[in-house]
Amino acid sequence: MLHIEGLHTFYGHVHALRGISLNVEEGEIVTLIGSNGAGKTTLLNTISGIVPAASGTIEFLGKNITTLPSDQIVKSGISQAPEGRRIFPRSSVQDNLEMGAYTRNDKNIKADIEAMMERFPILKERRNQMAGTLSGGEQQMLAIARALLSRPKLLLLDEPSLGLMPTLVQSIFKLIQEIRNDGVSILLVEQNARKALAIADRAYVLETGVIVLEGSAKELRESDQVRKVYLGEK
Ligand SMILES: Nc1ncnc2c1ncn2[C@@H]1O[C@H](COP(=O)(O)OP(=O)(O)OP(=O)(O)O)[C@@H](O)[C@H]1O
Numbered sequence: 399m400l401h402i403e404g405l406h407t408f409y410g411h412v413h414a415l416r417g418i419s420l421n422v423e424e425g426e427i428v429t430l431i432g433s434n435g436a437g438k439t440t441l442l443n444t445i446s447g448i449v450p451a452a453s454g455t456i457e458f459l460g461k462n463i464t465t466l467p468s469d470q471i472v473k474s475g476i477s478q479a480p481e482g483r484r485i486f487p488r489s490s491v492q493d494n495l496e497m498g499a500y501t502r503n504d505k506n507i508k509a510d511i512e513a514m515m516e517r518f519p520i521l522k523e524r525r526n527q528m529a530g531t532l533s534g535g536e537q538q539m540l541a542i543a544r545a546l547l548s549r550p551k552l553l554l555l556d557e558p559s560l561g562l563m564p565t566l567v568q569s570i571f572k573l574i575q576e577i578r579n580d581g582v583s584i585l586l587v588e589q590n591a592r593k594a595l596a597i598a599d600r601a602y603v604l605e606t607g608v609i610v611l612e613g614s615a616k617e618l619r620e621s622d623q624v625r626k627v628y629l630g631e632k
């Protein structure tokens with residue numbers, strides 16, 4: 399469903415993505431692992447239209463979206479829950495969720511927000527609280543819930559487990575699997591390579607803007623390079 403070929407992205411003279419080719423098929427969880435500064439966030443931001451591609455193509459559901467503005471990309475069915483939980487800190491939980499549906503104009507938005515509140519009871523409890531005063535884990539839930547409110551077909555997740563306590567990490571990974579089972583495909587950027595590879599179907603390893611390894615999650619879990627560099631094994 400997502401088909402990226404020969405993608406290059408620059409920040410001024412910094413050549414952050416150097417010819418990335420990557421696919422996500424319908425119903426898959428695909429994980430992208432890589433060290434700090436490898437270009438993971440840049441790739442997600444380029445897909446989302448937040449950062450412009452210099453060359454290469456991004457196709458989604460057979461349509462070339464490489465140069466579309468970000469709201470059109472959301473409309474086409476791609477939604478990103480950003481790194482660092484960039485929610486609107488001075489708006490309420492309720493308002494943040496409503497903003498997640500900003501590209502929609504159907505009649506189901508209210509019902510979808512209520513359904514999201516049922517799915518994340520903590521958000522229901524904190525409905526009128528300023529989002530910036532939520533805990534890190536709660537903000538992460540809000541960021542994912544907000545991304546889901548655009549009713550995406552493909553969800554881009556940037557380090558959803560970052561900084562969370564182990565039990566919350568567990569629930570986030572469980573949630574990601576539930577979202578996929580609901581029919582949303584997922585491109586997951588994670589520092590926690592072990593957990594990401596445990597739930598992913600396929601994986602890519604990114605090093606300084608280049609994909610250096612790709613394969614089934616099982617293949618990558620067993621690769622010497624991945625075990626040494628990303629899983630801390632010998
Ligand atoms: N706005 C920017 N301006 C200039 N350079 C940038 C900008 N954003 C990112 N970079 C550079 O691009 C490279 C890739 O950054 P990116 O944030 O995509 O890495 P990442 O893989 O997400 O890292 P992390 O795991 O730390 O989140 C880095 O060298 C970074 O310094």
Ligand SMILES: [Mg+2]
Pocket residue numbers: 438439440481556
């Ligand atoms: Mg990043």
